[in-house]
Amino acid sequence: MTSARVFLIGGVMSFRALFNWLSPWIYVPTMLVSPVFQILLFAYIGRAARVQSDKFYVIGNALQYTAIPCVFAMSHTIAGERFQQTLGYILVTPARRIPLFVGRSLPVVVNGALTSAFALALGGAILGIHVPVSALAPLALTIVLCAASCTGLGLLSAAIGFLVRETATLNNIVFGVLLIFCGVNVSLDDLPGWMSTLAQGLPLTHGIEAARKLADGASLSYVAGLIGAEALVGLLYGLAGYALLRALELQSRVHATLERA
Amino acid sequence: MKSARLLVIGWFFQLKMLSRSSFNGILGILYPLFFATVAFLMYRAGSPNALLYASLGASVMGVWSAVSTSAGSAMQRERWQGTLELLVSAPAHFSLVMLPVTVAMSTIGLYSMAATLLWGWLLFGIDLHVAHPLLFCVSIVVTVVSIGVTGFLMAVAFVRYRTAWALGNLFEYPVWLVAGFLVPISLFPGWVRPISWLLAPTWGMNAIRESALGGTPLPDVGLCAAIGVGCLVLGIAVTGTVLRSARARATLALT
Numbered sequence: 001m002t003s004a005r006v007f008l009i010g011g012v013m014s015f016r017a018l019f020n021w022l023s024p025w026i027y028v029p030t031m032l033v034s035p036v037f038q039i040l041l042f043a044y045i046g047r048a049a050r051v052q053s054d055k056f057y058v059i060g061n062a063l064q065y066t067a068i069p070c071v072f073a074m075s076h077t078i079a080g081e082r083f084q085q086t087l088g089y090i091l092v093t094p095a096r097r098i099p100l101f102v103g104r105s106l107p108v109v110v111n112g113a114l115t116s117a118f119a120l121a122l123g124g125a126i127l128g129i130h131v132p133v134s135a136l137a138p139l140a141l142t143i144v145l146c147a148a149s150c151t152g153l154g155l156l157s158a159a160i161g162f163l164v165r166e167t168a169t170l171n172n173i174v175f176g177v178l179l180i181f182c183g184v185n186v187s188l189d190d191l192p193g194w195m196s197t198l199a200q201g202l203p204l205t206h207g208i209e210a211a212r213k214l215a216d217g218a219s220l221s222y223v224a225g226l227i228g229a230e231a232l233v234g235l236l237y238g239l240a241g242y243a244l245l246r247a248l249e250l251q252s253r254v255h256a257t258l259e260r261a
Numbered sequence: 262m263k264s265a266r267l268l269v270i271g272w273f274f275q276l277k278m279l280s281r282s283s284f285n286g287i288l289g290i291l292y293p294l295f296f297a298t299v300a301f302l303m304y305r306a307g308s309p310n311a312l313l314y315a316s317l318g319a320s321v322m323g324v325w326s327a328v329s330t331s332a333g334s335a336m337q338r339e340r341w342q343g344t345l346e347l348l349v350s351a352p353a354h355f356s357l358v359m360l361p362v363t364v365a366m367s368t369i370g371l372y373s374m375a376a377t378l379l380w381g382w383l384l385f386g387i388d389l390h391v392a393h394p395l396l397f398c399v400s401i402v403v404t405v406v407s408i409g410v411t412g413f414l415m416a417v418a419f420v421r422y423r424t425a426w427a428l429g430n431l432f433e434y435p436v437w438l439v440a441g442f443l444v445p446i447s448l449f450p451g452w453v454r455p456i457s458w459l460l461a462p463t464w465g466m467n468a469i470r471e472s473a474l475g476g477t478p479l480p481d482v483g484l485c486a487a488i489g490v491g492c493l494v495l496g497i498a499v500t501g502t503v504l505r506s507a508r509a510r511a512t513l514a515l516t
Contacts, residue, residue: 025424029431037434044444045300051307166283173288176295186302 003099010095011103015111018080019073031111035065035119036126042185043127052187054127059211060184062120064204066147067175070112074154075171077104078161078245088258091249101158101245105151105238112147113140131215138220142211145227149203149234150178155241162248162258178204203237206230267353271361272368279369290373293323297377300443301385316381316389317473318442321466323373324408325436332363332412333429336420346513349504356413356497363416364409371405392475396482400472403482404465407489411461414496420503441466461488 021027043057081087090100117140124131131139157174161167178184181195182204188196199205210226220227252258280286297319304315336359339345348358381387391397415432419425438444439453440462446454457463468481507513 021427023424025422026427029427033431034434037438041434041438041443042299042303044438044448045303046307048444048448049304049307049311051303169283169288172292176292179295180298180302185299186306190302190306 003096006095007099007103007106010100011106014077014104015073015107018076018084019108019111021069021072031069031115032118032122035062035068035115036123038065039119039123040126043123046185051190052185053129055124055129055215056187056212057185058120058123058127058129059215060208062116062123063143063146063208063211064178064182064184065119066112066116066143066150067153067178067204069115070108070147070150071154071157071171071174072168073108073111074105074151075157075161075167077101078158079167082161082259085259091253091258097246097249098242101155101242102238105148105155108151108154109144109147112150113144116143116147129215132217135214135217138214138223139211141220142207142214142223142227142230145230145234146204146207146211149207149230149237152234152236152238152241153203155238156244157241159241159244159248162245162252178202181205183208200229201233203230203233206233264353264357267357268361271358272365275362275365276368279365286369286372289323289327289369290376293319293326293373294377294380296322296437297380298384301381301387305385312381312385312387313389313474314470315443316378316385316387317470318466319381320374320377321404321462321469322437322442323377324367324370324405325440325442325462326433327370327373328363328367328408328412329415329433329436330426330430331366332409332416333419333432334424334426335359335362335366335412335416337423337425340514343514349507349513354497355504356500359416359500360410360413360493360496363412364406366412367405367409370408371401374401389473391473393472393478396472396478397469400465400468400478400482400485403486403489404462404469407461407465407485407492410489410492410496414492414499417496417499417503436460436462439463459488461485461492464488 016022021030039058039061042061043054046052046054046057078087081090093100120139120143153174157167157171160170164170180186181191181199182202183191183196183199184204188199188205188209191199206226207230210223210230213223213226214220297316300315300319301312304311336345339348349355351358378389382389415429416425419428422428439446439449439457440460441457442462446457446463449457464481464485468478468485470476471478471481504513
């Protein structure tokens with residue numbers, strides 16, 4: 001019961017407390033307007049370069065933008081606590097670590113999915129792309145999965161936050177890597193072989209491919225493999241992030257380096 | 262003479278400080294490179310002949326990126342650090358203090374510009390033969406200063422917005438888009454073009470392209486400089502208004 005409270009209530013409270021981008025003065029420009037301009041930027045580059053359709057860029061960039069709320073918010077769970085000098089208090093509590101850290105990821109996933117869905121809807125409306133009504137529910141599922149897998153990556157980034165001071169720089173680099181490698185604006189076939197191979201192990205790659213197929217009319221069962229792969233990649237990143245968090249937490253106790261960075 | 266000294270020394274110190282910040286330094290180079298790489302891959306897949314066009318455009322993106330987010334909150338940063346009152350009460354005009362800050366930010370963008378051109382050459386084989394080297398350098402200097410002055414206007418105009426960095430960040434993509442860095446302005450709807458014409462980066466970009474590719478960059482250089490001067494005059498006027506208001510209401514230190 002206590003773990004459930006830590007998971008749900010603690011997760012929501014820490015998200016509201018630490019993720020100060022929830023202020024409308026930050027949320028609107030950063031989460032609602034910027035992704036639409038990212039979509040427009042690449043859609044117009046695509047028109048100038050004559051490579052893909054507008055739909056390709058709307059879906060790719062709307063889903064890729066989940067990286068901003070998910071990776072940044074998760075890394076704030078460590079960096080934000082440390083900045084407020086409350087990380088030590090959190091880590092000396094007897095609360096179990098899985099509900100403590102995973103609970104913080106739940107609001108992050110919801111926020112990431114909403115951001116992505118809004119960008120997809122508005123970007124699609126501006127550029128006039130058509131998505132079959134039957135594809136909306138599977139697309140929503142794919143968006144949530146992409147947000148969850150990015151949150152898994154964010155957990156890893158949060159763990160690295162034990163070691164580095166500039167988590168904002170790190171998160172922006174993660175965002176850029178996802179932008180280049182995951183087939184967001186350049187199809188995997190047009191990427192060099194080593195890049196498309198590496199992309200198979202990154203969050204978003206399979207989710208974006210599945211979303212594009214769904215928007216073109218494919219059924220959920222047709223893209224089940226891609227959706228399963230996205231879920232698996234996200235789960236692996238989440239597990240790796242959790243393991244690293246625990247390892248670095250223990251190390252920081254042994255070496256008294258919790259507040260070092 | 263004292264004003265010129267203040268501008269130059271202020272610019273130099275700000276440049277040194279920014280060079281040691283991983284967010285403004287390392288990320289300032291890397292972040293535009295991510296977008297440049299994607300643009301190069303897109304143009305290589307669809308229109309390989311336009312790669313040089315994209316390379317020049319992507320290089321100036323970094324200058325704008327260095328300014329948009331950071332300059333938006335430049336004045337607020339002084340406020341958070343508790344130095345705003347000291348700077349305002351100094352005998353020098355406050356504009357002479359803020360202007361070097363934002364011009365130093367755009368100067369940092371030169372690292373990104375060089376890195377992007379080098380990146381394009383090394384990884385994508387984009388050769389840059391500059392037709393008018395002297396005019397190319399003049400175009401770059403005028404563009405960098407004009408973008409820095411635009412940042413100065415943003416810094417003083419956004420001061421009442423508590424999270425000005427978010428507002429500055431908001432302008433990153435739109436200016437990349439409408440200033441014609443990677444997309445010809447002719448592709449946009451007609452109502453977008455007048456917005457482009459009002460932006461100094463649009464003319465700076467044109468000047469850099471014209472000087473590199475063998476056109477006539479001087480009219481574009483002139484327009485870029487003129488808009489920069491306009492932003493400067495407007496920025497000084499806004500600074501005066503903001504400071505008068507802050508003094509009258511005793512809100513200078515409020516965050």
